[in-house]
Amino acid sequence: xxxxxxxxxxxxxxxxxATAFVAQTGNAQAGEFDGVTIEAKLIGGQQYExxxxxxxxxxxxxxxxxxxxSKKNHFELDKExxxxxxxxxxxxxxxxxxxxxASQYSSLYTDLTDLISKDVVAEFVPANIKAATFDGELVMLxxxxxxxxxxxxxxxxxxxxxxxxxxxxEYGYKLAVPETWAQVKDQAIFxxxxxxxxxxxxxxxxxxxxxxxxxxxxxxxxxxFNDDFxxxxxxxxxKRALQWFVDLYKAGAVPAGTTNxxxxxxxxxxASGTIALNLDWPGWAAFFNDPSSSKVAGNVxxxxxPKGSAGVRTGWSGFHGFSVTDDxxxxxxxxxxxxxxxxxxxxxxxxxxxxxxxxxxxWDYVSEQAxxxxxxxxxxxxxxxxxxxxxxxxxxxxxxxxxxxxxxxLQAAIVGDKTVDExxxxxxxxxxxxxxxxxxx
Amino acid sequence: xxxxxxxQWLVLLLPAIIILSAVVLIPxxxxxxxxxxxYRLTRPDSIFxxxxxxxxxxxxxxxxxxxxFGRTVLLLTVALNLEMLLGLGIAIMVSKVTRGQRLLRTMMxxxxxFSPILVGFQxxxxxxxxxxxxxxxxQSLGITDTAIPWLVDGNxxxxxxxxxxxxxSTSVFGILILAxxxxxxxxxxxxxxxxxxxxxxxxxxxxLPFLMPFIYIAMAIRSLDxxxxxxxxxxxxxxxxxRRTELLWTLIGRTGYVDARMGYANAMGYIxxxxxxxxxxxxxxxxxxxxxxxxxxx
Numbered sequence: 022x023x024x025x026x027x028x029x030x031x032x033x034x035x036x037x038x039a040t041a042f043v044a045q046t047g048n049a050q051a052g053e054f055d056g057v058t059i060e061a062k063l064i065g066g067q068q069y070e071x072x073x074x075x076x077x078x079x080x081x082x083x084x085x086x087x088x089x090x091s092k093k094n095h096f097e098l099d100k101e102x103x104x105x106x107x108x109x110x111x112x113x114x115x116x117x118x119x120x121x122x123a124s125q126y127s128s129l130y131t132d133l134t135d136l137i138s139k140d141v142v143a144e145f146v147p148a149n150i151k152a153a154t155f156d157g158e159l160v161m162l163x164x165x166x167x168x169x170x171x172x173x174x175x176x177x178x179x180x181x182x183x184x185x186x187x188x189x190x191e192y193g194y195k196l197a198v199p200e201t202w203a204q205v206k207d208q209a210i211f212x213x214x215x216x217x218x219x220x221x222x223x224x225x226x227x228x229x230x231x232x233x234x235x236x237x238x239x240x241x242x243x244x245x246f247n248d249d250f251x252x253x254x255x256x257x258x259x260k261r262a263l264q265w266f267v268d269l270y271k272a273g274a275v276p277a278g279t280t281n282x283x284x285x286x287x288x289x290x291x292a293s294g295t296i297a298l299n300l301d302w303p304g305w306a307a308f309f310n311d312p313s314s315s316k317v318a319g320n321v322x323x324x325x326x327p328k329g330s331a332g333v334r335t336g337w338s339g340f341h342g343f344s345v346t347d348d349x350x351x352x353x354x355x356x357x358x359x360x361x362x363x364x365x366x367x368x369x370x371x372x373x374x375x376x377x378x379x380x381x382x383x384w385d386y387v388s389e390q391a392x393x394x395x396x397x398x399x400x401x402x403x404x405x406x407x408x409x410x411x412x413x414x415x416x417x418x419x420x421x422x423x424x425x426x427x428x429x430x431l432q433a434a435i436v437g438d439k440t441v442d443e444x445x446x447x448x449x450x451x452x453x454x455x456x457x458x459x460x461x462x
Numbered sequence: 463x464x465x466x467x468x469x470q471w472l473v474l475l476l477p478a479i480i481i482l483s484a485v486v487l488i489p490x491x492x493x494x495x496x497x498x499x500x501y502r503l504t505r506p507d508s509i510f511x512x513x514x515x516x517x518x519x520x521x522x523x524x525x526x527x528x529x530x531f532g533r534t535v536l537l538l539t540v541a542l543n544l545e546m547l548l549g550l551g552i553a554i555m556v557s558k559v560t561r562g563q564r565l566l567r568t569m570m571x572x573x574x575x576f577s578p579i580l581v582g583f584q585x586x587x588x589x590x591x592x593x594x595x596x597x598x599x600x601q602s603l604g605i606t607d608t609a610i611p612w613l614v615d616g617n618x619x620x621x622x623x624x625x626x627x628x629x630x631s632t633s634v635f636g637i638l639i640l641a642x643x644x645x646x647x648x649x650x651x652x653x654x655x656x657x658x659x660x661x662x663x664x665x666x667x668x669x670l671p672f673l674m675p676f677i678y679i680a681m682a683i684r685s686l687d688x689x690x691x692x693x694x695x696x697x698x699x700x701x702x703x704x705r706r707t708e709l710l711w712t713l714i715g716r717t718g719y720v721d722a723r724m725g726y727a728n729a730m731g732y733i734x735x736x737x738x739x740x741x742x743x744x745x746x747x748x749x750x751x752x753x754x755x756x757x758x759x760x
Contacts, residue, residue, distance in 0.1 A: 100719045103503040107724070125504055125722070216592070216601065216609035226702050277611035278591035280703035290592060418504070422721040433704035436614060 054354040055084035060113035061358075062101065064341060065092035068304060072164065072362060072371050079361045085354050087115075095119050095341075099421075102129060114349035115358055118161040120152050120339045121228065124418045130344040132158035136356035144365075149340055149379045152413035161342035162363040163379035165371035166304075169326070169338040169411040171403040172205075173291060173299045173309060174198060176322040178212060198324045202240065202265060202335070205298055205327055206274075212297040213274040221298040222287055223266060225280035230431055231424035232414070233300075236337035237262035239412065240329025246415050249462045254427075255449035261330065263434055263441045270435045280432050292317065300326065300335070306400040307375045323399050325406040338411035340379055377404055419459060426451040493728045501725035503718075508725075517729035526705060527713065527730060534710045534737065537620070538688045541627045542681055548628065549635025549680070550673075556636070557643045571637065573630045582697025585626040589613050589698075613699050616706045623707055626694050631687065635680045642676030643669070674752035682745040689738045710734045 063073065076087050090113060091101060099122055105111050106129055118126070134142075142150060142159065149163045178184070179196060188196040192207050199205045209220025224230050234254075235245045243258025253259075269275045276282070276290065284302070291299040292309055294316035312318040326335045343362055345355040361367065368383040378384055384405070391397035414420050427448045434444035456462060468476075497517055501509045521527050556566050573581070588595045589612035600606045612618045646669060654664040692711040695701065701708035701716070714734065718727030 096720075103719065103722050107503040107506055109506065128504065128506075216597070216607065219592075226700060276592045277609050278614050281613045281699060286590070293593060295592060422723075425716060425721055429702060429705045429708075432702055436704055436706075438704050438706075 052084040054351065054357065057083075057085040057351050057354045059085055059087050059115055059349075059351070059355055059358055060090045061087055061115040062091040062098060062113060062117065063089055063115075064095055064098060064117035064119075066094060068374065068376065069166070069341075071374060072367055075362070075367060075370065076358075079358055083354070083357060085358075087358065095122065099125075102126060105129070111346050112348045112350065114346055114351070114355040116344050116346065118342045118344040120163075120342070121232075121414050121420065123153065123160050123342075123344075124155055124416055124420060126160070126344070127155065127158075127418065129346055130160045131347045131349070131352060132160070133162065133345060133356060133359070134159050136345065136352055137162065137360055141360060144380055144382065145363075146379050146381055146384070148411065152338075152340070153342060155416055161344040162359050163340045163342040164363050165368035165376055165378040165380075165383065166341035167338070167377040167379045167408070168302050168304070168340060169336055169377075169404065169407050170300045170302055171326050171400075171407045172199070172324045173301055173305070174322045174324065175294075175297055175317055176320050178297055179322075198322065199298065199327050200324075202237065202327050202329050206265060206269060209269055209274040209298055210272045213272070215273045215277075217295065219276050219296050220274035221269065221300075222275050222279050222282065222290055222296050223269075223300070224284065224287060225278075225282045225432065225435070226428055227283065228421060228424040228428070229283055230280075231427045232337045234262060234266070234427070234431055235414070236326075236335035236412075237265060237329060239337075240331060240333045240335045242329070242331030242333065246417070250415070250417050250419070250456055251462060252449040252452040252456075255445040258331075259445055260441050263431060263445060266431070266435050267441060271437070280435055291315075303377045303400065303404050304375055306397075310396055321396070323403040325403050334407060334410050336407055336411035338408070338413055342379075377408070417461075419455060419461070422455060423452050426455060494732065496725050497728035497732055499725045501723075501728075503722040503724050513725070517726045518733070520726065521730045521733055526708070527733075529705065530701075530708045530710050530713045531734070531737070533620070533708065534689060534691070534734075537624060537627070537691060537709060538685060538741065541624050541631075541688050542684055544624070544628050545632045545635050545684060546677060546681065548632045550639055550677075552632065552636040553639035553643055556640055567637070567640070570633045572633075574633050576630065578630065578693035579697060581626055581630045582694040585622060585629075585694070586613070586698045589622045614703055614706075619699055619703075619707045623695055623698055626698065627688065627691065630694070631684060634684055635677070638676050638680040639673055642673045645676075646672045671752065671756060675749055675756070678745050678749035678752060682742055682749070685741040685745060686738055689734075689741060710737070 063069070073089070080086055091098070093101065095117070098117060102116065103125075105113075106126075111129055116130070118130070123130075137159070142162075145163060146167075149167065150159065153159060153161045153163060179198060185196040188208070188211055191211065194204075196208070199208055205221060211220070212218065213220040223233055238245055238254055238259050241258040241262045243256050243262070244253045245259075247253045254262075270279065276295075278286075282290070287299065287301060288305045288308065290296050291301065291305075292315035306323065309315050309321045310318050315321075328334050343359040345352055345359060349355045363379075365380060365383060368378045368380050369386060372378045372383060372387050373390075378387060388398075388401055388405070391401050417423070430439070430444040430448035430451075433439040433447075434441050439447070496509055498512060498514060499509055500511045500513050500516075552570065556563060556570065559566055576584075587593075591597055591609045591611045591614070594612070596612065597606075597609055600610070610618065612622050650668050650672075651664055654668050659667070690711050691709055692715055695707060695709055695712050696715070699707045701712035710730070711734075714727050714730050717730065718724050
């Protein structure tokens with residue numbers, strides 16, 4: 022009898038578990054894609070891996086198999102995708118994508134509009150969906166890796182009365198967490214004590230510095246490109262924006278090597294306790310406040326990105342997502358996997374570790390979860406405020422190529438090889454030549 | 463029907479011809495062809511868009527290209543000479559060691575065993591202005607109280623790259639010159655001693671001429687290596703800041719793979735190959751001459 026009972030209980034439990042499982046894996050139905058193998062090329066890295074551990078759930082639910090045939094960082098994947106396009110080897114199915122790169126892959130990825138239901142698309146943050154849409158085609162679904170930068174700072178710098186007094190005497194206003202980039206500049210110069218301590222720092226090369234410059238131009242009231250994608254940054258706003266970077270470098274308020282820094286150098290720099298103010302990504306929030314990785318743990322404050330002279334916040338944003346190739350044999354299965362990897366449960370899992378979600382409901386969920394954790398709540402509030410006015414990179418396939426023409430000129434102005442006017446005129450001329458050569462106008 | 467019969471020599475050579483065509487000839491011809499087109503990786507059909515000499519004209523009239531060309535020649539000249547002198551010194555010292563020479567020879571080759579990418583990361587950290595070893599050591603020893611921007615300053619950045627190159631590849635010279643030292647016959651050296659030559663004189667007039675063929679072979683190999691220097695520079699500075707350390711292959715690599723302008727990158731590549739050809743021909747001429755001087759014929 023006992024044996025019979027336990028058998029029955031198991032059957033009920035199994036049925037219940039299966040129901041819950043199907044509910045969790047979204048719209049996929051059991052055995053729907055039996056025997057299908059989906060080849061995927063995904064972004065690799067510790068912060069992205071937790072999500073991939075969910076893939077077996079989707080496999081069990083649909084009967085399909087996922088074979089990850091490439092796992093690299095996005096710059097390496099970008100080169101691989103371009104080689105694939107050139108060689109015509111694009112019959113794998115699912116690829117990691119990024120909003121800053123997506124416009125280049127128009128011939129690689131398919132329009133997801135007909136593969137993903139409108140209701141599902143409506144559950145994402147509308148601005149993210151807009152930035153994932155090129156020429157009316159939805160090229161990817163965003164995962165919970167939304168990126169925009171907010172201002173991290175060392176809190177105790179604002180607790181010292183003597184320092185506050187000295188600052189007010191020198192600059193004529195009270196020392197408080199900066200709300201504008203002009204204040205960031207004043208305070209960075211005031212706090213700096215090279216070579217032991219620096220006021221701030223910035224990414225100094227590749228697309229990274231152009232992204233930072235781009236958001237500063239917008240915050241100053243200007244634009245990087247006109248509507249026809251002719252360069253628009255050789256303007257008063259563009260010059261003011263670049264001058265900010267130049268002034269900080271000249272004043273020694275940023276590390277001398279900042280023009281050679283990328284994200285890891287910046288994150289580790291702030292964690293080493295030698296930087297006062299640091300505009301950085303949400304992915305660093307937990308790292309900065311963890312005593313085992315950061316000397317400033319327990320002393321980190323986070324504020325929304327400051328505003329430029331036009332009263333606009335900086336807010337260069339981007340996000341990771343997943344796309345389906347045009348040559349994929351079973352697009353429905355691939356789209357189902359993409360939907361699974363970006364569904365509510367997937368986003369809850371990813372955002373639990375710190376990254377920002379791209380689904381409206383998950384934003385509410387993580388805010389609710391962080392209620393009892395003051396630091397996490399501060400982080401989320403700052404990023405939510407910044408995300409509200411965030412903007413993506415200009416939607417041109419020539420974005421990355423333009424940044425490769427612009428960044429050496431920005432660097433030349435920063436390290437003093439050229440004046441701001443010369444550098445921007447040269448960069449503008451180079452981008453103009455590129456756009457004309459490519460027949461953009 | 464008569465069966466087609468190929469001459470025997472052709473049948474025997476056919477596998478080699480097929481393999482060489484597949485891995486060398488076809489890519490070469492294709493890349494040469496694509497340098498006359500506006501080929502972009504992201505638009506495969508652009509490979510049929512013939513633009514004549516446009517890419518070559520663009521490269522030849524581009525000051526940035528020639529600046530990178532000049533910097534590559536500078537790197538090549540300085541790095542090769544330094545490596546040769548240091549390698550010669552190390553080889554002579556190791557050849558004098560009587561105990562533990564095998565261990566020393568193996569240790570000498572350690573730097574060569576690291577991937578250039580790792581060497582790049584290692585020196586990027588060592589020369590970091592804020593948390594790097596060099597600056598921390600200099601500051602702790604009280605030699606300087608400023609953060610020296612090793613990877614940013616125009617001269618220091620090139621110095622840092624040359625340092626990394628020399629560190630990783632001096633042993634190529636060391637090993638080849640050591641092989642040369644072992645091959646020197648003892649008689650001329652003993653004759654020189656009997657004739658009353660000083661150590662310096664026997665080195666200058668006996669040892670060095672015997673070593674020159676080995677040195678030129680090492681030079682030829684390393685000149686090809688350095689002329690296509692990419693990994694270490696890519697990691698340490700990526701050609702920056704403000705193109706201060708831009709070399710031919712960082713420029714070409716970025717144009718080809720990041721900007722996806724493969725046609726233009728190939729045109730720059732073909733112009734750059736002349737640099738490699740020039741140095742190879744130069745060193746082989748020197749090699750032939752030094753062998754003739756030793757009475758070794760060709």
